[in-house]
Amino acid sequence: MACYKPSLTAQYTEDSEWTPFDLLSRLVKEWEWAGRLPETIAQNTRQVVIRPGVVLGRDGGAMKQMMTPFWLGLGGTLGSGRQPFPWIHVSDLAGIIAHALEPSPNTPSSAVPQVYNGVAPALNTNYEFTKELGRVLRRPTVFPVPGFVIDALMGSERAVVLTQGQKVEPKRTLESGFQYQYPDLNSALREIVGS
Template sequence: MRVLVGGGSGFVGRELTRLLRDKGHEVTVISRRPGPGRITWVDLESRGLPPCEGAVNLAGENLLNPLRWWNESYKNDLFSSRVDTTKSLARSIAAAPSPPRSWVLVSGVACYKPSLTVEYTEDSEWTPFDLLSNLVSEWEASALLPEDAAKATKQVVIRPGAVLGRDGGAMKQVLLPFWLGLGGTLGSGRQPFPWIHVTDLAGIIVHALENPEDAPSPSPQVLNGVAPALNTNREFTKALGRVLGRPTVIPIPAFLINALLGSERALVLTQGQKVLPKKTQEAGFEYKYLDLVSALAEIVGS
């Protein structure tokens, strides 16, 4: 299978590309820079979709980029880097003389309103309620294919939680303070912490590409890209401390996180959602990492 991956040079994209190639598939990455096995977003707009059986978009500015202040310019980049690239791919798929069998967008669980009690599945209804949920709404809407194109291409939306892996994502920022014994709960620590190991997220994407059994339809198939475990931030903190053999006794108060990140962005750390992968498991995907300890042990090399 030939697969086109937008944002394939990023953290999840590298893992997805590795897994696809290990399984014998051919991967072309869409990137801002040209190179072997790559095309640019400008190439996509000017030349159209290259021949492929699957297309994935992972592109987007890092929400928790520690080097950027939370301001209007950053917010605009968060939207444009996701919505514009997704629109570009969707337009190219719709115009392709031989469209791919599957079109996968990876968005996020920020569409679900934070709650200590409510459990969300892919069937849960939601409406935008803040900046990040509006981002998910615009993002997913930009991926929708016109009705005639949707008859030929299966549409899939995967909503991941915090993606855990040794080469990027949340772990890249928290490992050093935890190694130094400075790790601790964020805010109250009671907030739900939906997570997934990067290998399993890549596996869900490949599963969606390799198994397009469902007939294409105007509405996308939605899969929650989270582990089945329902954990809190406190449980994540204690599990990482145990795996590293380090204390986790220095909590970080919510007001400090708000001050450092901006209150709208800090919500992804100080609040959370209980998200279950009901449809993901019903689709037959088998997880490699079902619990935090096994996932974290692999990441830190224990």
């Protein structure tokens, strides 16, 4: 989601215009450009770009790093906790990829890739995510991590990923008919934690 400028109020869809504004957004722009097919091939081949949020799954990624502090009762919000937290369950991300690659009469081949936001339809904040994970684990979430601590530990360019966020909607993903298995935090976290 690094292509969209952090904001507590703006909502972004796949059609939202964006220009690089920092290191991560420049990286996304270059990555998406590098993945484009040559025009001669693109005319006969469907191109798809998936922009994933924080991927939640049982076997790694963000959840693996969070589980120990939360199990110990040391979990808490990051920074203010008000920042949007665009997330997706790993099974739904795999489903979006498979769904996006299926031929569809409504989406002809084009030199311009079709973009899908790989996020759950629920628009949650870091606070809501933290509280729901604590509730599912039956653990307290009373130890917030101040923004300046995250900046000091990760450096300000990397910390922005955790302390700021974007409200990202999967508009095109939903319009394409994709059905989420885990559209809300409760169902996703219960599957991951196994409770």
